[in-house]
Amino acid sequence: MTSAAPVLEPQSAEIAVEQKPQVKKAFYLPELDGLRTVGFFYMFMAHSSIIPQPNGHFFLIDCYNVVVKWGVIGLDMFFVLSGYLITTLLLKERLKNGNISLPLYFKRRMLRIWPLFYLVIFVGAFVIPFVSTRHLNM
DSSP, X not given: OOOOOOOOOOOTTTOOOOOOOOOOOOOOOGGGHHHHHHHHHHHHHHHHOEEEOTTSOEEXXXXXXXXXXXXXHHHHHHHHHHHHHHHHHXXXXXXXXXXXXXXXXXXXXXXXXXXXXXXXXXXIIIIHHHHHHHHHHO
16 A cells, blocks of 8 residues: 655744745736838828839829828827827726726826836937938038
8 A cells, every 4th residue: 555645734933834925917908019000101101292103113202182081080090099098907996996096097097108208308309400400410
């Protein structure tokens, strides 16, 4: 007969088990990346006013209305995606907590938007003028 190895059960008071803090996963839907890419492309084309030609050259577009329509479609896509994602986050918070905290929501939005906002302000106010003046003096 084979004998099973004895099972040792640790005493909870004697052995402190180190528990890892649970990391809160950000809400992310990779399925929407394709729509974001298309929306970005439409907005980029509307703001750049250039379209590629089959021979690889670029030229300023004469059909302004076509490009503006692309931009409007891209903007609409961003609004729909943003509305969907924000609504989904708020509904998840309501299901989890029983209510929606607007101050907490706005705090999360500020912490997400403001760093990039200040980076753009810094680059526009200090980096671009410095680079532009160095380039013009050459």
